[in-house]
Amino acid sequence: xxxxxxxxxxxxxxxxxxxxxxxxxxxxxxxxxxxxxxxxxxxxxxxxxxxxxxxxxxxxxxxxxxxxxxxxxxxxxxxxxxxxxxxxxxxxxxxxxxxxxxxxxxxxxxxxxxxxxxxxxxxxxxxxxxxxxxxxxxxxxxxxxxxxxxxxxxxxxxxxxxxxxxxxxxxxxxxxxxxxxxxxxxxxxxxxxxxxxxxxxxxxxxxxxxxxxxxxxxxxxxxxxxxxxxxxxxxxxxxxxxxxxxxxxxxxxxxxxxxxxxxxxxxxxxxxxxxxxxxxxxxxxxxxxxxxxxxxxxxxxxxxxxxxxxxxxxxxxxxxxxxxxxxxxxxxxxxx
Amino acid sequence: xxxxxxxxxxxxxxxxxxxxxxxxxxxxxxxxxxxxxxxxxxxxxxxxxxxxxxxxxxxxxxxxxxxxxxxxxxxxxxxxxxxxxxxxxxxxxxxxxxxxxxxxxxxxxxxxxxxxxxxxxxxxxxxxxxxxxxxxxxxxxxxxxxxxxxxxxxxxxxxxxxxxxxxxxxxxxxxxxxxxxxxxxxxxxxxxxxxxxxxxxxxxxxxxxxxxxxxxxxxxxxxxxxxxxxxxxxxxxxxxxxxxxxxxxxxxxxxxxxxxxxxxxxxxxxxxxxxxxxxxxxxxxxxxxxxxxxxxxxxxxxxxxxxxxxxxxxxxxxxxxxxxxxxxxxxxxxxxxxxxxxxxxxxxxxxxxxxxxxxxxxxxxxxxxxxxxxxxxxxxxxxxxxxxxxxxxxxxxxxxxxxxxxxx
Numbered sequence: 087x088x089x090x091x092x093x094x095x096x097x098x099x100x101x102x103x104x105x106x107x108x109x110x111x112x113x114x115x116x117x118x119x120x121x122x123x124x125x126x127x128x129x130x131x132x133x134x135x136x137x138x139x140x141x142x143x144x145x146x147x148x149x150x151x152x153x154x155x156x157x158x159x160x161x162x163x164x165x166x167x168x169x170x171x172x173x174x175x176x177x178x179x180x181x182x183x184x185x186x187x188x189x190x191x192x193x194x195x196x197x198x199x200x201x202x203x204x205x206x207x208x209x210x211x212x213x214x215x216x217x218x219x220x221x222x223x224x225x226x227x228x229x230x231x232x233x234x235x236x237x238x239x240x241x242x243x244x245x246x247x248x249x250x251x252x253x254x255x256x257x258x259x260x261x262x263x264x265x266x267x268x269x270x271x272x273x274x275x276x277x278x279x280x281x282x283x284x285x286x287x288x289x290x291x292x293x294x295x296x297x298x299x300x301x302x303x304x305x306x307x308x309x310x311x312x313x314x315x316x317x318x319x320x321x322x323x324x325x326x327x328x329x330x331x332x333x334x335x336x337x338x339x340x341x342x343x344x345x346x347x348x349x350x351x352x353x354x355x356x357x358x359x360x361x362x363x364x365x366x367x368x369x370x371x372x373x374x375x376x377x378x379x380x381x382x383x384x385x386x387x388x389x390x391x392x393x394x395x396x397x398x399x400x401x402x403x404x405x406x407x408x409x410x411x412x413x414x415x416x417x418x419x420x421x422x
Numbered sequence: 423x424x425x426x427x428x429x430x431x432x433x434x435x436x437x438x439x440x441x442x443x444x445x446x447x448x449x450x451x452x453x454x455x456x457x458x459x460x461x462x463x464x465x466x467x468x469x470x471x472x473x474x475x476x477x478x479x480x481x482x483x484x485x486x487x488x489x490x491x492x493x494x495x496x497x498x499x500x501x502x503x504x505x506x507x508x509x510x511x512x513x514x515x516x517x518x519x520x521x522x523x524x525x526x527x528x529x530x531x532x533x534x535x536x537x538x539x540x541x542x543x544x545x546x547x548x549x550x551x552x553x554x555x556x557x558x559x560x561x562x563x564x565x566x567x568x569x570x571x572x573x574x575x576x577x578x579x580x581x582x583x584x585x586x587x588x589x590x591x592x593x594x595x596x597x598x599x600x601x602x603x604x605x606x607x608x609x610x611x612x613x614x615x616x617x618x619x620x621x622x623x624x625x626x627x628x629x630x631x632x633x634x635x636x637x638x639x640x641x642x643x644x645x646x647x648x649x650x651x652x653x654x655x656x657x658x659x660x661x662x663x664x665x666x667x668x669x670x671x672x673x674x675x676x677x678x679x680x681x682x683x684x685x686x687x688x689x690x691x692x693x694x695x696x697x698x699x700x701x702x703x704x705x706x707x708x709x710x711x712x713x714x715x716x717x718x719x720x721x722x723x724x725x726x727x728x729x730x731x732x733x734x735x736x737x738x739x740x741x742x743x744x745x746x747x748x749x750x751x752x753x754x755x756x757x758x759x760x761x762x763x764x765x766x767x768x769x770x771x772x773x774x775x776x777x778x779x780x781x782x783x784x785x786x787x788x789x790x791x792x793x794x795x796x797x798x799x800x801x802x803x804x805x806x807x808x809x810x811x812x813x814x815x816x817x818x819x820x821x822x823x824x825x826x827x828x829x830x
């Protein structure tokens with residue numbers, strides 16, 4: 087320390103700063119900057135539609151997690167047959183609106199009389215499980231490969247990009263239908279339904295990653311040319327530092343947006359697969375499979391078709407509203 | 423700036439207790455390179471960007487962004503680099519900071535060849551050579567706080583300043599005239615000028631010897647430009663910095679530089695002391711550039727008529743013209759200019775020029791007097807005053823030409 091140069095003015099500035107920092111939340115707030123994530127959260131909080139979507143999504147997740155508890159409360163379970171409630175002549179539920187009663191709030195299924203409410207609740211488990219996990223597979227694969235392609239470029243980029251093009255052109259649905267027909271009944275310690283769910287997650291995720299990969303690659307290409315990357319290099323940063331400290335934090339926003347958009351698409355794909363009979367098999371409940379079996383009774387028992395249809399509709403709508411809200415909140419060009 | 427005296431105190435006091443193992447700026451300079459000694463030496467520097475085409479990415483050509491330049495930067499001075507867009511100024515800056523690998527030639531820093539050092543080999547050198555970037559909006563990572571951004575140099579170099587990184591960052595913030603309390607803020611909360619100050623603070627964090635500033639003020643508003651230029655000036659005096667300032671704004675360069683290099687299509691066409699260059703430019707291109715500077719004096723507005731308009735655009739650096747690269751647009755070009763490349767010669771102490779027919783100096787190829795057709799067309803865009811001055815000068819064939827402005 088060179089004492090003569092240490093003038094009071096020089097001393098004052100840093101100490102004032104420290105005081106402000108130490109002063110706690112009240113004063114510290116003025117000094118604390120608002121991060122982009124915080125701003126996005128504040129914007130999301132103001133978006134009522136997105137917030138509603140988000141709440142519905144949370145409720146759905148709770149329903150899926152607490153399925154046994156909820157069905158116990160109602161006193162039903164998804165696999166018990168109630169043949170006494172079925173009209174033996176038409177094999178449709180007795181009573182109006184598909185047999186809706188105090189015991190069976192959503193009615194019962196035709197023919198075997200399983201409780202529709204319990205099946206919808208358990209069906210949420212399958213839909214959300216497949217929707218989330220396949221999105222996770224797609225996002226992990228897409229992010230890793232997209233970043234590799236965008237950041238390292240050259241032949242790696244050429245190979246990954248061509249693979250993505252190929253997968254995007256691949257007839258995904260036909261492939262899954264073919265795959266399921268040759269699938270073993272047991273693998274990796276899973277049996278029957280377990281194998282089918284596992285395969286669906288892998289396949290939907292695998293065909294979904296190129297969508298994420300393309301977005302991430304494009305973003306990486308544009309970000310790596312930013313001057314802050316050059317600045318980091320001019321300070322001696324290596325490739326990994328730039329990748330993890332400079333690029334990835336900026337990729338988080340588009341990845342989150344893409345994930346929220348991808349989950350409802352995957353839920354729909356799962357429903358479609360179950361509808362086509364290549365997804366979850368009865369007696370395990372799934373919304374798509376319920377819709378499929380409701381086709382035979384669309385005129386005699388329309389409620390049986392309406393209820394799983396509504397379940398899919400509300401779920402997908404809620405995810406989409408929430409996803410749109412997240413996108414708007416994270417979009418820097420959106421209004422502040 | 424109002425905070426200047428305070429800055430001076432903060433800066434100099436903290437220099438001594440600053441960056442841990444590094445000695446204070448003053449002693450560093452006397453130990454390694456005293457003011458006036460060569461800090462950076464560049465010889466025959468080239469950067470060709472390959473153009474690849476087709477499936478096999480065959481190289482079909484190259485953009486010759488920097489095509490053989492030589493210069494030296496002395497410790498403590500400011501070298502200004504000017505030229506039109508696309509003449510290779512920025513590439514040159516990125517070559518000397520080794521953000522790009524040169525195609526040929528050498529870059530020596532303090533006598534050490536750093537031309538082909540890798541990332542890890544360069545790392546220790548990074549402390550001494552730092553860069554200030556053009557765009558204050560893209561040079562700061564929007565996801566990091568100011569504290570993280572200015573603290574990054576210490577983390578990357580593994581240096582712990584006395585009193586901790588946070589304290590040092592706050593000191594740097596006050597050095598560049600920002601509020602140290604803004605440590606936790608994000609870049610989007612600052613204006614362009616403030617962001618550029620943050621960029622400067624980051625560049626100064628490791629107490630560098632050489633700072634390369636690539637268009638440091640061109641993205642800023644004119645009122646802020648002056649502040650930032652003055653800040654750079656003050657910091658140079660306080661910290662004994664050496665600058666290479668790349669700019670296209672001639673008034674900025676004139677204000678800050680001791681010596682100026684004029685670039686055209688990847689070559690240095692003139693390298694001279696500020697005074698000589700602005701008083702008596704030798705290269706016709708320099709002269710044309712100078713004539714483009716607006717004169718902020720209504721009484722001298724008549725001088726505007728001396729504005730030299732250059733014909734056409736800068737030729738493509740993919741296939742630059744033969745001989746002197748400026749011959750396609752020069753009003754003095756003769757046969758020799760299309761065939762022989764003029765070497766960069768010191769025609770006057772402290773003034774190097776690469777031209778066969780320089781202004782304000784002895785003609786290097788007096789035997790060659792027939793103008794090219796292109797030159798005859800170009801001459802029509804050149805004011806009579808300039809041409810007649812040339813003619814008079816030629817007639818007199820004097821070594822030290824008159825000021826062209828005197829001819830009017």
